[in-house]
Amino acid sequence: MGEVTKTLELKLVDPTVHKRQKLRETRDAYQQALQAAFAAGCDTQAAANDVVVEYDLSGYAKNALKQYVPQLHNSYDADELHDDHPVRFTNEGLQLDHQPQNAIEWYVKVPHHEDYHLWIPARANPDQREWLEALYADDAEMGESRLFERDGMWYLHITATRDVEDKSAASADEQTPIGVDIGEASLVTVCHRDESGSPVRPELWAHDGKAVRRLRKTYFTAKRRLQQRGSKRIAESYGDALWDQIDDVFHRVTREVVEYAESVENPVLVLEDLTYIRESMDYGEYMNRRLHGWGFAKLHAQIRYKATETGIPVATVNPRNTSKACHACGEHGSRPRQATFRCSNDGCWVGEYQADVNGAINIADHYRSGESHRRSDRASRQKAGDDDSTTGGASLTGPQDSHADAETQQMTRGTYAS
Structure with missing residues (x-):
């Protein structure tokens, strides 16, 4: 269930x-x-x-x-x-x-x-x-x-x-973990291992990543210019149209991710835990603005609910070292280019590998090794550390909402929300 x-x-x-x-x-x-x-x-x-x-x-x-x-x-x-x-x-x-x-x-x-x-x-x-x-x-x-x-x-x-109802009642040993890597270069990348442990059927949505980057750049550039001219309302209307286009891309890509999972026997989609991703984003003011504004949360939410609707289980893992480690030998490597991972182990057969695919395999391997987090477990841990109690005699008015909206920080756009 x-x-x-x-x-x-x-x-x-x-x-x-x-x-x-x-x-x-x-x-x-x-x-x-x-x-x-x-x-x-x-x-x-x-x-x-x-x-x-x-x-x-x-x-x-x-x-x-x-x-x-x-x-x-x-x-x-x-x-x-x-x-x-x-x-x-x-x-x-x-x-x-x-x-x-x-x-x-x-x-x-x-x-x-x-x-x-x-x-x-x-x-x-x-x-x-x-x-x-x-x-x-x-x-x-x-x-x-x-x-x-x-x-x-x-x-x-x-x-x-x-x-x-879950579509598959397969045991952990029978499941096929599918790593899902979300990034800027390739919007989403998925890959899993076959029975012999070899990576198979990697799929990348690199063209869509490029399209979304272009739309975001167009939005920020146009917004700045229109606001400088005092056309705030026009800037907002223009921005809404561009974000609608981005939402369309997100919905199509996440639907295709779930369709990929449906084609795999006993699948479980494995995502990186957003809590750790947010905490680790510290790449300077420019990159922080880009990454914190990126659609991590929305893409995660759409994959989760679309997968669950089809009965495909979803798990999350700590993203630690998923982009740095070689999926073949475990040694840390480097990224000479955005889309290229280079293993530092001269004895490893990998040499250079597609970076996003390498990350997706590592994400799946984290789950296979026994590391996964349920949303309810994370919520409990977060609540225990939060300072959201009524202190200093303050009182809250009315009942409190205990439900966590999968898309809390994303304003829903478009005529119909899915």
């Missing part, structure tokens, strides 16, 4: 003038509270609580803020905020109602402030009907939700988690 998390989209249908005004009031108050807590440098929930408690928001929005702002400071080292953040609500914030006899079947209760809520009809992605019905029947767990306005229309994105 495994878990899969999906982002469901609801489009709010023709809210009245009064309800539109209330939605805008909620958005404005949320963004003001977010800016204030971020500017105050709040790096714990208790510190954020002292700021956001004064704003006219529901407890669900305040609690989401108190979780979100410390993450911006502690995990993502953000130095500025986008001015159009969606309103976040914790897992108990929304309520769904289903009236299948009506032309518009779904209704959602959106929190406005502590004593006032808005019931609004909503249309859903028809491909997500089964998920919404599971959520309504309590067969899926509701996570964080996000409210935002785009082109005059209001949307709700809701994360939902449900259990799925």
